[in-house]
Amino acid sequence: MRSFCIEGGHTLSGEVTISGSKNAALALIPCSLLTKDKVVLRGVPRIKDIFQQIEILKKLNVDVKFVDHTLTIKSNKLIKCDLTFEEMKHFRASYYFYGALLWRLKDMKVVPPGGCKLGTRPIDLHLFALKEMGVNISFCDGIYEFKATETLNNYLRFPRISMGATINALLYAVSLNKTITIENYSKEPEVFEVIKMLQMMGAKISYNEDVILIDERHQLKGTTFNVIGDRIEAGTFILLGASLGKDLTIHHIEKKHLESLFDILDELNVDYQYEKETMRINKTKSIKPVTVETGPYPSFPSDLQPLLTSYLLTVPRIHLIKEMIYEDRFSHLAELEKCGAVIKRINHNIIINGDNELHHAKMEGKDLRATASLVFIALNINGISEVKGIEYFERGYEDFVEKILKLGGKMSIVGDDVK
Numbered sequence: 001m002r003s004f005c006i007e008g009g010h011t012l013s014g015e016v017t018i019s020g021s022k023n024a025a026l027a028l029i030p031c032s033l034l035t036k037d038k039v040v041l042r043g044v045p046r047i048k049d050i051f052q053q054i055e056i057l058k059k060l061n062v063d064v065k066f067v068d069h070t071l072t073i074k075s076n077k078l079i080k081c082d083l084t085f086e087e088m089k090h091f092r093a094s095y096y097f098y099g100a101l102l103w104r105l106k107d108m109k110v111v112p113p114g115g116c117k118l119g120t121r122p123i124d125l126h127l128f129a130l131k132e133m134g135v136n137i138s139f140c141d142g143i144y145e146f147k148a149t150e151t152l153n154n155y156l157r158f159p160r161i162s163m164g165a166t167i168n169a170l171l172y173a174v175s176l177n178k179t180i181t182i183e184n185y186s187k188e189p190e191v192f193e194v195i196k197m198l199q200m201m202g203a204k205i206s207y208n209e210d211v212i213l214i215d216e217r218h219q220l221k222g223t224t225f226n227v228i229g230d231r232i233e234a235g236t237f238i239l240l241g242a243s244l245g246k247d248l249t250i251h252h253i254e255k256k257h258l259e260s261l262f263d264i265l266d267e268l269n270v271d272y273q274y275e276k277e278t279m280r281i282n283k284t285k286s287i288k289p290v291t292v293e294t295g296p297y298p299s300f301p302s303d304l305q306p307l308l309t310s311y312l313l314t315v316p317r318i319h320l321i322k323e324m325i326y327e328d329r330f331s332h333l334a335e336l337e338k339c340g341a342v343i344k345r346i347n348h349n350i351i352i353n354g355d356n357e358l359h360h361a362k363m364e365g366k367d368l369r370a371t372a373s374l375v376f377i378a379l380n381i382n383g384i385s386e387v388k389g390i391e392y393f394e395r396g397y398e399d400f401v402e403k404i405l406k407l408g409g410k411m412s413i414v415g416d417d418v419k
């Protein structure tokens with residue numbers, strides 16, 4: 001089994017460029033299936049979840065070319081088939097194929113999505129939106145059957161906010177020849193990227209704080225679109241900069257996507273400058289307790305909670321994080337304890353003691369961001385640590401080892417299966 005071997009405590013300096021956003025690309029790729037024309041996506045990260053999605057496209061007989069970071073998609077020869085492939089179960093974002101493909105396939109069977117285990121991760125809001133827009137849904141032996149009908153509501157109001165369900169609703173709504181409004185929608189940056197691309201493809205979409213309005217369908221056409229930088233990878237390098245940086249320069253960061261993290265840096269007086277998508281950051285001795293609550297955008301992203309937990313272990317005082325999105329995103333805590341971390345969990349609250357001396361250890365990540373938090377702490381601790389969970393980590397980080405080595409950090413992959 002492969003694992004990371006990390007010699008921690010080394011300063012990180014030099015320049016690093018953040019890769020394209022995993023979660024944006026995972027939504028934009030299915031979005032490309034809303035036209036039979038060619039769609040070109042630039043800045044697509046070469047990570048596992050994207051390759052899973054490409055496998056699905058190939059099974060659907062879609063022409064796909066992935067050269068460097070440019071993905072070209074043309075789906076004029078799409079075949080009708082059910083989406084019960086194994087790959088559908090391997091990542092969460094396979095749910096975007098429901099909304100994107102129903103207008104072409106009219107009826108299809110699908111398997112529920114996979115993804116990291118963070119407690120129950122229902123797709124009820126996705127199903128709710130599709131049902132409201134006229135899709136008949138049945139569930140038998142672990143497989144959903146979707147049938148598109150004409151009996152739809154023009155008005156859809158989500159009972160709770162979900163990014164994935166908002167995007168899925170958009171993907172289906174633009175394919176209908178009706179005017180549809182969506183209320184109580186998610187305002188995560190990825191939602192607006194999908195809207196932007198749909199508009200470039202010719203969709204008539206407008207929105208304000210409260211509502212998205214999709215006008216009657218217009219023939220969607222091909223486009224070329226640049227994927228935004230990955231805000232979670234950016235957050236990872238920013239926190240590494242705050243704990244280990246010496247003139248660490250990070251390119252391709254959109255500050256407005258990460259205001260909640262910048263607020264924490266300011267609260268802790270972290271030494272950084274930001275201008276035109278580039279940040280320069282230095283290791284800073286902060287000694288202030290912080291309290292952070294995860295939540296839907298613009299609140300602090302849950303995906304960064306495990307990384308912030310690890311970072312706060314390096315900041316003296318006692319900190320509090322409230323995990324408000326996922327009921328079970330805590331698997332990193334027991335692993336962090338293996339390196340001497342003093343952390344208490346009470347319900348959804350994580351209490352972190354940043355005063356404790358940490359030592360190198362063997363740790364195992366059980367999901368993508370949990371593994372990232374262990375890699376983070378290992379980079380910060382003197383001595384050699386081992387971190388398992390590469391198979392999760394590779395779902396979301398592109399060329400991470402190469403990037404760290406270039407900055408002066410020391411880590412490698414050991415064990416079987418070295419790529």
Ligand code: UD1
Pocket residue numbers: 023026092093120121122123124125126127160161162163164165301302303325326
């Ligand atoms: C997406 C991201 C994930 C991120 C999460 C929260 C992708 C592929 N994944 O996941 O990395 O952690 O947003 O920012 O982009 N919920 C329901 N019913 C649903 C859907 C969601 O109750 O039908 C709940 C979830 O359990 C969770 C919350 O709503 O508590 C957020 O879900 P959502 O934003 O949809 O997250 P995901 O699409 O799962």
